[in-house]
Amino acid sequence: MRKRSPKEAGETHALLREAGLRVTDPRVAVVEHLLGQTAPVSHADLCRSLESAGFDRATLYRNLMDLAQVGIVTRTDLGDHVWRFEMKRREGNHVVSHPHFVCSDCGTVSCLPDVAVRIVRGKHAPRSLATKNVAIQITALCDACA
Amino acid sequence: MRKRSPKEAGETHALLREAGLRVTDPRVAVVEHLLGQTAPVSHADLCRSLESAGFDRATLYRNLMDLAQVGIVTRTDLGDHVWRFEMKRREGNHVVSHPHFVCSDCGTVSCLPDVAVRIVRGKHAPRSLATKNVAIQITALCDACA
DNA sequence: TGCACTAATGAGATTGAGTTGCAATAAGGA
DNA sequence: TCCTTATTGCAACTCAATCTCATTAGTGCA
Ligand SMILES: [Mn+2]
Ligand SMILES: [Mn+2]
Ligand SMILES: [Zn+2]
Ligand SMILES: [Zn+2]
Numbered sequence: 001m002r003k004r005s006p007k008e009a010g011e012t013h014a015l016l017r018e019a020g021l022r023v024t025d026p027r028v029a030v031v032e033h034l035l036g037q038t039a040p041v042s043h044a045d046l047c048r049s050l051e052s053a054g055f056d057r058a059t060l061y062r063n064l065m066d067l068a069q070v071g072i073v074t075r076t077d078l079g080d081h082v083w084r085f086e087m088k089r090r091e092g093n094h095v096v097s098h099p100h101f102v103c104s105d106c107g108t109v110s111c112l113p114d115v116a117v118r119i120v121r122g123k124h125a126p127r128s129l130a131t132k133n134v135a136i137q138i139t140a141l142c143d144a145c146a
Numbered sequence: 147m148r149k150r151s152p153k154e155a156g157e158t159h160a161l162l163r164e165a166g167l168r169v170t171d172p173r174v175a176v177v178e179h180l181l182g183q184t185a186p187v188s189h190a191d192l193c194r195s196l197e198s199a200g201f202d203r204a205t206l207y208r209n210l211m212d213l214a215q216v217g218i219v220t221r222t223d224l225g226d227h228v229w230r231f232e233m234k235r236r237e238g239n240h241v242v243s244h245p246h247f248v249c250s251d252c253g254t255v256s257c258l259p260d261v262a263v264r265i266v267r268g269k270h271a272p273r274s275l276a277t278k279n280v281a282i283q284i285t286a287l288c289d290a291c292a
Numbered sequence: 293t294g295c296a297c298t299a300a301t302g303a304g305a306t307t308g309a310g311t312t313g314c315a316a317t318a319a320g321g322a
Numbered sequence: 323t324c325c326t327t328a329t330t331g332c333a334a335c336t337c338a339a340t341c342t343c344a345t346t347a348g349t350g351c352a
Contacts (some may be wrong), residue, residue, distance in 0.1 A: 022299060022348050043338080056302045061339075063300090077227045079283060081310095083339085101272060104281070114268025115275070119284070122260025126247060128287045129261070135250070137225060137283035138265070140274045168319050168328060189310080202331045207310075209329095229310085 019070040026055045030063045031087070034073060039109050040084035040100070078102045078109055079139050086111075097135060103142035112138070165216040172201045176209045177233075180219060185256050186230035186246070224248045224255055225285050232257075243281065249288035258284070 012031050016023050029050055034041065041049070043064060047057050064085045068075040073085045079102050088095050099112040117136050119129050128134070158177050162169050175196055180187065187195070189210060193203050210231045214221040219231045225248050234241050245258040263282050265275050274280070 024300065024348070026301075058303080058340085059301055065340095066300090076285075077223050077225050079223050079225070079281070081223045081227060081229065083227065101275075103272075112268070112271055115271045116266040116268075118264040118266065120262040120264065122258070122262075125258055125261045126249075126286065126288050126292075128289070128292045129247075129284065131286070133286055135225070135285040137285070138275065139222075139281040139283070140272065140277070140279055142274065143272050146272075146274045163320095170319075170329065172330075204311080204332075205330055211311095212329095 015072060019072055021066060021070060026053075026059050027063050027066075029053055029055065030060060030067065031072070034067075034085065034087045037086070039111055040074075040076065040078070040086035042082050042084050046085070076100070076135070076137075078137055080107055080109075084109065099136035099138055101138050101140070101142075103145055104139050105141055105145035108142050108144075110142075161218065165218055167212060167216060172199075172205050173209050173212075175199055175201065176206060176213065177218070180213075180231065180233045183232070186220075186222065186224070186232035188228050188230050192231075222246070222281070222283075224283055226253055226255075230255065245282035245284055247288075248283070248285050249291055250285050251287055251291035254288050254290075256288075 009028075012028055012035075013023050015031065016027060021027065030046065033046065033049055043057075043061055046060050046064065050060065064073065064075070067073040068085065071088065073087055075083055075085055077083055078100050090096065099115050099117055101110045101112050102108070119125075119134070121129050155174075158174055158181075159169050161177065162173060167173065176192065179192065179195055189203070189207055192206050192210065196206065210219065210221070213219040214231065217234065219233055221229055221231055223229055224246050236242065245261050245263055247256045247258050248254070265271075265280070267275050
């Protein structure tokens with residue numbers, strides 16, 4: 001695992017405390033790991049990545065759920081029946097989101113931070129689609145499988 | 147269950163035979179049920195709907211999988227960790243698809259046949275996003291929960 | 293700095309949707 | 323009508339997700 005700077009450690013500490021969560025070794029490890037990822041990770045992924053630290057899988061599971069509960073991470077199923085977790089990123093004080101992509105053939109998951117989606121609503125579409133609070137999930141063939 | 151016309155029965159029969167599947171009571175019931183739905187249904191939904199017919203849940207399960215296998219239905223997870231099945235609809239001889247919607251609060255699932263999605267690709271987006279073979283899944287608040 | 297309170301942990305047990313094995317049945321072709 | 327084998331019904335199994343509970347340890351406060 002990447003060594004973290006004192007500044008980063010302080011930020012993680014503050015993040016957890018502000019959410020009302022205690023600062024424990026497993027919890028810090030989970031947050032720091034998620035911060036280092038560029039795609040959402042599953043509980044199984046996380047257990048594998050932090051294996052050497054010796055945390056219990058139930059502990060990692062509950063930390064993911066707790067972090068999702070307080071809104072620090074998202075918990076989503078990208079269409080392949082696997083729960084995946086990802087840090088919510090902020091710009092200033094509002095959360096920025098991006099579409100997610102899953103290859104319908106090989107199953108590869110990736111974030112699409114540079115893809116914009118314009119939704120053209122029809123008569124019967126939910127009104128909320130006009131807002132920004134919309135999560136987009138795209139399934140298609142990746143370049144390797146196309 | 148809705149009574150089916152002789153014509154509809156004949157169409158279901160042909161659909162199955164052309165796919166290389168035998169025409170059995172449970173299988174016909176599954177197809178006819180799916181044809182009558184306006185939103186994708188889960189295996190549990192289907193078992194409940196066809197309860198009075200007394201089919202075994204493994205039989206219904208395998209029929210859903212078989213129908214997905216031969217391309218008569220789709221099998222997708224709309225973001226809530228539930229597999230759902232839906233007839234593929236055709237216009238002429240090509241399949242038409244539509245985005246799907248799940249309310250992030252109440253979990254309601256619905257089809258958005260009248261919503262168009264324009265994907266604006268950035269530098270690192272998969273090339274396949276330029277094609278039509280893309281499944282779109284949207285999560286937001288429904289009108290009732292907003 | 294020590295104490296009390298309770299959140300969090302670790303190990304194990306439990307749940308249930310999803311899936312499979314197998315013998316009996318029945319659809320479809322000859 | 324008979325043969326082949328896809329399909330069914332039922333029970334059993336799998337494994338990720340979830341929970342139980344005794345123990346540990348983070349925090350607020352004296
Ligand atoms: Mn992402
Ligand atoms: Mn649909
Ligand atoms: Zn792929
Ligand atoms: Zn809703």
